[in-house]
Amino acid sequence: MDLEYQGVVDWEEDLSSDESSDEEIVLLLLLRKRKRRCDRRFWVHPLWKRRKQQGVHDNLFCEMAITDPLMFRQYMRCTVIQYEKLLQQIGGQLKSIPTRDDIITPSQKLMLTLRFLATGETFHSLQGQFRIGLSTIHLIVYKVLKTIWNTLQESTLKAPTCPEDWNVIIKGFEEKWQFPHCWGAIDGKHVIMQAQPHSGSKNYNYKGHHSVHLLALCDANYKFVIIDVGAHGRQSDSGVFQNSNFGKKLANNTLHLPPPSKLTPEGPHLPQVCVADEGFLLTCNIMRPYPGRSTGNLPNDQRIFNYRLSRARRIIENTFGILVSQWRIFRSFINGSIELIELIILAACCLHNFLKIEEEDLNEDERHYCTQNLIDRFENEVEIDGDWRKDFRMDAFTSFESIRAEKLAAMYVRDEFKRYFLNEGRISWQQKRVDEGSF
Numbered sequence: 001m002d003l004e005y006q007g008v009v010d011w012e013e014d015l016s017s018d019e020s021s022d023e024e025i026v027l028l029l030l031l032r033k034r035k036r037r038c039d040r041r042f043w044v045h046p047l048w049k050r051r052k053q054q055g056v057h058d059n060l061f062c063e064m065a066i067t068d069p070l071m072f073r074q075y076m077r078c079t080v081i082q083y084e085k086l087l088q089q090i091g092g093q094l095k096s097i098p099t100r101d102d103i104i105t106p107s108q109k110l111m112l113t114l115r116f117l118a119t120g121e122t123f124h125s126l127q128g129q130f131r132i133g134l135s136t137i138h139l140i141v142y143k144v145l146k147t148i149w150n151t152l153q154e155s156t157l158k159a160p161t162c163p164e165d166w167n168v169i170i171k172g173f174e175e176k177w178q179f180p181h182c183w184g185a186i187d188g189k190h191v192i193m194q195a196q197p198h199s200g201s202k203n204y205n206y207k208g209h210h211s212v213h214l215l216a217l218c219d220a221n222y223k224f225v226i227i228d229v230g231a232h233g234r235q236s237d238s239g240v241f242q243n244s245n246f247g248k249k250l251a252n253n254t255l256h257l258p259p260p261s262k263l264t265p266e267g268p269h270l271p272q273v274c275v276a277d278e279g280f281l282l283t284c285n286i287m288r289p290y291p292g293r294s295t296g297n298l299p300n301d302q303r304i305f306n307y308r309l310s311r312a313r314r315i316i317e318n319t320f321g322i323l324v325s326q327w328r329i330f331r332s333f334i335n336g337s338i339e340l341i342e343l344i345i346l347a348a349c350c351l352h353n354f355l356k357i358e359e360e361d362l363n364e365d366e367r368h369y370c371t372q373n374l375i376d377r378f379e380n381e382v383e384i385d386g387d388w389r390k391d392f393r394m395d396a397f398t399s400f401e402s403i404r405a406e407k408l409a410a411m412y413v414r415d416e417f418k419r420y421f422l423n424e425g426r427i428s429w430q431q432k433r434v435d436e437g438s439f
Contacts, residue, residue: 051131057108073368076111077118077326077351082358086110093147104132104140112137113144117348120329145343148350156353159226163258170258170272172220177312178427180263180420184217184225184274185316186286188240190233191345194335205233212338213240214345217274218319222370223356229345230338241280250285257285263420270416275313282410287417293439304430305418306439311383318375321388323352326369383433 052058064072065080073079078086087110094106112130115121123137132140160166166183173182190211196203203210211233217226228244241247249255260269273287282288289309290302298306324330327348334341355369364372375386421430433439 051102055108055131056129057105057111061111075118076114077369078114078355078358079368082355083110083114085358086354090144090147090151093151094144104136108132109140109144113141113148114351116141117327117329117344117351120332120334122335142340142343145340145347148347149343152350152354153346156350156357157224157227160256162256166255166257166272169219169225173312176220177315178425179275179308179312180425181261181270181272181417182275182312183257183272184219185313185319186215186217186241186274186276186280187313187316187320188213188215188279189320190214191330191341192333193338193341194333196338201234203233209233209333212341212345215240215244215246216316216319216349217246218316220315221356221360222315222319222322222375223353224319224349227346227349229342263416264424267420268416270413273413273417275309277313282414284410284413286410287414289439290414298439300434301418301422303434303439304421305414307430307434307437308417308421308425308427310439314376318386318388319352321386322370322374323348325374325388326355327351 061072061075064075069080072083076083087107090110091106094109096103108130112126112132115129116123116126123134123141126132127134127137130137160169169183170181173184174180190205190207190209191214192209192211193203195210199210203212205211212229213231213233213235215228215231216224219225226246228240228246231240231243235243242251246255257272260271262269271284273285276286276288278288278291280286280288287309289306290298292298293303293306329344329348334344336344359367359369371387373387375388377384377386
């Protein structure tokens with residue numbers, strides 16, 4: 001037996017007596033801890049030692065960046081320039097203390113996390129590609145996601161704070177989608193996840209899955225304006241909006257929306273509204289379709305209103321579609337803690353807005369994140385579905401449940417918009433689309 005550990009045995013016998021000192025007890029515990037550490041199979045796994053020579057970051061990643069930028073974009077969901085700009089913004093917060101030569105760089109950490117979001121691969125799969133230990137990958141992904149959210153939120157996902165900010169969104173919906181007084185399109189999704197330990201049924205939704213809620217408002221350019229994440233899947237879908245910070249501010253009139261104004265010179269003053277589907281209550285500030293679309297017996301004027309509302313509301317559908325088509329972590333049930341899943345959603349929404357902003361000044365044929373064919377488009381008075389609908393697998397996304405509630409004041413506002421769409425706000429192709437569709 002090693003003399004050092006022989007001494008441990010002798011000390012253990014001495015400690016049984018009352019004369020043992022506190023110093024000897026502390027020393028014994030330290031020696032035991034040292035022995036346990038010496039029992040590890042590897043201090044550094046041999047595969048991880050060859051990270052620089054054979055890891056994906058220093059080989060395939062660099063080759064793609066130099067020789068095939070298109071492949072790089074498909075691999076990372078961003079161009080080389082966009083990646084460098086993102087790394088410049090968050091890299092300083094990802095630096096580690098240089099305790100050894102093979103320290104993991106901020107670029108390696110960012111690439112690992114983007115690849116995780118882009119593919120939804122398991123940590124076990126990623127550790128072989130990047131040659132990084134499993135426990136280290138957990139720490140890296142959590143750190144990078146949190147850094148992306150904390151750093152990009154202010155510049156990419158800052159909610160409007162004054163009527164002037166809202167007016168920019170309102171102008172966009174009127175010019176692009178012919179829906180005036182509209183300050184956004186709203187929708188919600190259940191983000192499906194594996195059951196959490198000891199969570200019972202609080203995350204169990206009406207479709208039989210465990211989930212957390214994602215509530216989102218977008219502008220006319222497919223960018224998120226406000227998101228609310230984390231409500232339990234078991235909560236009623238109408239209650240999610242009402243209990244969210246966004247819903248409370250709307251109810252308390254503290255969103256700082258522009259005041260009501262006239263659609264036409266002779267018309268009444270109408271409030272600014274957002275467009276939604278049947279999953280939301282009809283209020284003076286939230287417009288939803290007239291009920292009864294499935295019966296096919298709606299009057300023509302109500303069908304026209306439903307079409308015009310659907311035309312504006314499809315923006316939030318497309319925004320979710322872009323998010324899922326690019327960040328395929330949402331195409332499967334997400335396995336992780338509630339805290340990690342919330343960070344995944346928050347970071348993905350920030351990255352979505354970041355890349356949309358980066359491509360705003362480019363021509364449509366030069367855009368890669370949100371291509372012209374990816375989203376719904378309008379050609380020769382014909383609406384064409386975007387490619388995201390053809391490749392549609394939102395396994396981790398399900399829609400909110402429909403609810404039924406109407407108020408007289410809100411119904412009056414909706415009727416006034418209907419009248420406007422039939423007269424001054426009429427567009428030439430609306431009747432054709434109503435006759436062809438089921439609005």
